[in-house]
Amino acid sequence: MVVLQTVLNGLLTGGLYALIGIGMALVFGVMRIVNFAHGALIMVGMYAAYFAFTLLGLSPYLGWILSALLLFALGWLLYRGLIRPVMGQSDFMQILLTTGVWLALVDLAQLLFGADYRQINLGIANAVVRLGPLRVSSGYLLSFFAAAVVIGLVYAFLYRTELGRDVRAVAQNREVAPLMGIDVERVSAVAFALGAACAGAGGALLLPLFYLYPTVGDPLLLRSFVMVVLGGMGSVEGAALGGLVLGVAESLTGYFWTDSYSQVVDFLLFLAILLVRPSGLLGRQRA
Amino acid sequence: MSGGRRWLYAGSLAALLLLLLVPLGVQNAYYLEVLFRIFIFAALGLAWNLVGGYAGQLSLGHVAYFGVGAYAFTLLTLDLGWNPWLGVAGGVGFSLVAALVIGSITFRLRGPYFTLATIATAEILRLLVLNLQDFTRGAIGISTPPLFPGPSADRAFYLAAVLLAAVAYAFNLWADRSRFGYYLMAIREDEDTAMAVGVNPARTKLLALLPSAAITSLAGSLYASSFHYIQADYIFSIDISNQAAIVAMLGGAGTALGPVLGSVILTTASELFKEVFQTAHLLIYGILIILVVLFLPGGVIGFFGRRSRRRAQREPGPFAGSLSGEEGSPRHSSSSST
Numbered sequence: 001m002v003v004l005q006t007v008l009n010g011l012l013t014g015g016l017y018a019l020i021g022i023g024m025a026l027v028f029g030v031m032r033i034v035n036f037a038h039g040a041l042i043m044v045g046m047y048a049a050y051f052a053f054t055l056l057g058l059s060p061y062l063g064w065i066l067s068a069l070l071l072f073a074l075g076w077l078l079y080r081g082l083i084r085p086v087m088g089q090s091d092f093m094q095i096l097l098t099t100g101v102w103l104a105l106v107d108l109a110q111l112l113f114g115a116d117y118r119q120i121n122l123g124i125a126n127a128v129v130r131l132g133p134l135r136v137s138s139g140y141l142l143s144f145f146a147a148a149v150v151i152g153l154v155y156a157f158l159y160r161t162e163l164g165r166d167v168r169a170v171a172q173n174r175e176v177a178p179l180m181g182i183d184v185e186r187v188s189a190v191a192f193a194l195g196a197a198c199a200g201a202g203g204a205l206l207l208p209l210f211y212l213y214p215t216v217g218d219p220l221l222l223r224s225f226v227m228v229v230l231g232g233m234g235s236v237e238g239a240a241l242g243g244l245v246l247g248v249a250e251s252l253t254g255y256f257w258t259d260s261y262s263q264v265v266d267f268l269l270f271l272a273i274l275l276v277r278p279s280g281l282l283g284r285q286r287a
Numbered sequence: 288m289s290g291g292r293r294w295l296y297a298g299s300l301a302a303l304l305l306l307l308l309v310p311l312g313v314q315n316a317y318y319l320e321v322l323f324r325i326f327i328f329a330a331l332g333l334a335w336n337l338v339g340g341y342a343g344q345l346s347l348g349h350v351a352y353f354g355v356g357a358y359a360f361t362l363l364t365l366d367l368g369w370n371p372w373l374g375v376a377g378g379v380g381f382s383l384v385a386a387l388v389i390g391s392i393t394f395r396l397r398g399p400y401f402t403l404a405t406i407a408t409a410e411i412l413r414l415l416v417l418n419l420q421d422f423t424r425g426a427i428g429i430s431t432p433p434l435f436p437g438p439s440a441d442r443a444f445y446l447a448a449v450l451l452a453a454v455a456y457a458f459n460l461w462a463d464r465s466r467f468g469y470y471l472m473a474i475r476e477d478e479d480t481a482m483a484v485g486v487n488p489a490r491t492k493l494l495a496l497l498p499s500a501a502i503t504s505l506a507g508s509l510y511a512s513s514f515h516y517i518q519a520d521y522i523f524s525i526d527i528s529n530q531a532a533i534v535a536m537l538g539g540a541g542t543a544l545g546p547v548l549g550s551v552i553l554t555t556a557s558e559l560f561k562e563v564f565q566t567a568h569l570l571i572y573g574i575l576i577i578l579v580v581l582f583l584p585g586g587v588i589g590f591f592g593r594r595s596r597r598r599a600q601r602e603p604g605p606f607a608g609s610l611s612g613e614e615g616s617p618r619h620s621s622s623s624s625t
Contacts, residue, residue: 034399085581091398092345096536097580099347099529111564218525222410225403254334260418267407267414271545274396 005134006247006255012136014145014247016205019151020220021227023198023245026154029234030173030191033083034091036098039221040105041196045071045203046212047109053120053207060122061146064204068150068197075196079189087188102221109214118212125208143205150201152239154194158236167191171234205266219263226270291568292464299456306449310442319337319441323513325554326448327506332534332546333455334502337495340540343475344394344492347528348405351389351412354523356507357431358416358423361517364432371434375508382504383497385412390493397478400526406525413523428518431511444513450549451509455502459543461506463494471495472541503531526569533576539586548587548611 020042027035045067052063082101086094107146125139170177170187178184203217210216227246231238249269250262257265293527313319331353336343359378363369369377393404417421423429435443464466470491470571473481478488511517530553538549555576560571 034403082577082581089584091402093580093584095345095347095399095402096576099532100573100576100580102573103529103569104577107570107573111570153604204617223405225406227399229403258418260414264411264414264418267411270330271392271404274400275392 001133001186003252003255006251008131008134010248010251011071011244012140012144012247013251014244015147015151015229016202016243017223017247018057018240018243019147019198019205020202021231022151022154022236023195023202024224024228025231025234025236025239026167026198027195028228029236030167030174031083031087031098032091032174032234033094033098034225035195036095036221037078038195038199038224039217039219040102041071041075041199041217042062042203042206042220043212043214043217044074044105044107045200046207046210046216047203048115048200049204049207050118050120050212053122059124060120060204060207061142063207064146064150064277067204069200070204071200072193072197074200076189078196079192081243083192084185084188091192099155104216109128113214115213116228120207122208128272139208143209146205150198150205154198154236155159157194163187163190167194199275206259222263225265226266229270295460297524300462303449303453307446310445316441316584319445321554321558323441323445323448325550326445326452328534328554329547329550330448330455330502330506331531332538332550333452333459333543334499335531336459336503336504336535336540336543336546337462337471338492340535340542341459341468341471341475342474342492342495342547343541346393346405346530347402347525347532348389348393348407349499349503349531350523350525351385351405351409352503353507353510353527354409354412354416354519355382356387356504357511357517357522358519359504360508361429361431361511361521365429365509371432371512374432375434378504379501382500382507384428385590386496386500387493388498391489393494394489394492401599406528409523409525411583413519416519416523422559423519426513426518426520428516430516431514433515434509434512440513444509447509448506451502451505456543456547458498458502463543467491467494472497475541523621530572533572533579535586537575537579537583537586539588542586545586545588552587562587 018141020038023041024035024038026040027033045064048070049060049063050069052058052066053060058066073088078101083094086204088095090273122139125137125142127138128135129138129141159166166177166182166187169180169182170184170191174184175272202220211260227239227242230242230245231240246266249265253262253265254258257278308413309322310319313322329347335346335349338346338349354376356375360371360382362372362374363377364371364374389405389408393401393408396404417425433440437443451532462471470481470486472535473484473486474488474491482488507522511522534549534553536549537545537553538547539545553572556571556575557569564570579586
């Protein structure tokens with residue numbers, strides 16, 4: 001029963017991870033760019049939701065919309081201003097550029113908001129909900145469902161709209177897509193902005209659960225890498241599954257070993273997948 | 288020996304001599320400390336340059352060897368009662384073993400997969416050091432033993448950093464001009480073609496990593512001792528890996544002088560910035576790296592240094608072209624075919 005409880009806790013965290021991982025996977029899938037600024041974008045989304053709550057009294061369970069919109073705009077600008085110029089360049093330069101964006105955003109936050117730990121106190125996130133013999137924190141439950149809604153929206157966009165189809169087409173084959181009359185530039189901007197929006201929404205939904213400080217996104221950046229690799233680089237479904245697997249793996253490590261080793265297990269899993277099954281858990285080996 | 292080379296070596300030696308004389312004129316502890324940092328990070332950038340610059344493998348996990356050097360030196364000296372310098376040598380030993388293990392795992396991967404794997408290995412080390420409290424004191428950290436007891440420690444640390452940077456610079460000159468260095472550059476330009484003409488990429492990259500890890504480890508030991516205290520979260524911080532790469536890229540990756548120049552610029556800029564903004568002086572790192580990637584892909588050397596025809600031909604910098612492996616495949620084509 002305790003194991004079941006542990007798995008459930010892991011799944012709830014995993015749902016949030018999944019949302020974050022999807023954002024990273026979208027960017028990698030469409031642009032083949034590993035976005036090292038992803039964790040910093042999550043952090044920006046958290047600060048946005050924090051100020052929406054403290055200044056406007058907007059609960060993060062609505063504030064995620066604001067964070068997502070803000071990050072969509074920021075992502076669009078980042079793409080136009082910084083990412084597009086390095087699109088044809090080596091991944092060496094692309095990684096360095098997004099690393100630069102990461103460092104700049106984190107230290108900008110440090111400069112503007114200081115290194116203090118912040119936290120919001122949300123009544124509805126502090127209750128305990130009983131599900132039969134299991135108990136869960138209402139905050140995790142609410143964030144999980146909100147994340148599921150956002151993931152559903154992203155899915156609906158990708159599979160039910162023309163633009164979403166274009167995004168999938170570019171992810172499938174960047175060279176052939178323009179021959180089909182798809183505007184690769186616009187699709188790339190949308191994908192990058194949407195990836196940032198996922199990070200923003202994810203950050204907002206983490207706010208009721210985590211402390212907030214400028215480097216809060218760094219461990220989440222590393223987790224996004226793990227998820228995207230678990231799912232097969234660039235696969236959105238895979239990254240979502242990767243998020244759930246990661247959540248459960250961390251939770252079980254915490255139970256059977258100690259919490260402090262859960263991230264070691266993450267990274268070992270990550271290296272193992274990279275070396276043994278580079279196409280990810282769901283992926284098929286390419287010929 | 289050609290005339291150009293003779294001048295280069297003579298000039299380098301003269302510069303080294305001058306740098307070793309600096310403490311005669313500079314007694315101010317603060318300036319000596321800044322100078323120490325300039326040359327420690329120059330050594331780090333030069334060490335990184337062997338793998339990241341000449342071989343074009345973007346490692347963002349070099350802090351692994353820095354941290355191993357810092358911790359091995361400290362623990363061997365404090366807990367096993369070794370002579371501190373023997374502890375430093377022990378750190379190099381551990382780092383070489385770490386490099387063999389990490390290199391043989393990560394060099395099987397390409398492009399972003401390689402970079403991510405280097406980060407993962409460095410993070411695993413950080414978490415292990417943080418959690419194996421019986422050995423490492425965990426999150427509390429440890430006071431480090433002094434390498435240079437006595438009142439002139441500042442000067443001694445500075446001189447040690449200059450000598451380390453000089454050794455690292457010599458390795459870079461070697462990579463710049465030797466057959467081995469050409470193998471590295473061939474791997475950077477096109478790994479498959481390099482392999483086709485008989486270069487063994489896995490072994491060559493590993494051979495470049497060994498001196499790189501050893502120098503990084505020495506820098507870690509020196510830094511640990513000069514700082515008097517280490518703690519896993521900052522001594523294994525990814526910021527240090529990033530800094531090694533930034534220093535080299537800023538000055539000009541794949542050139543011997545580049546990382547030295549990069550460290551002078553970056554460390555000075557960061558000190559000046561620190562005066563204005565107490566915290567967050569790392570902001571300048573982020574902005575500089577963005578500017579370098581967008582406008583100076585060859586670094587400062589690539590921009591001003593048109594003296595070398597070989598480099599001028601490579602404009603706009605050695606990393607501008609696409610180096611990535613075939614899409615979607617993180618592995619070497621070699622490892623899947625054999």
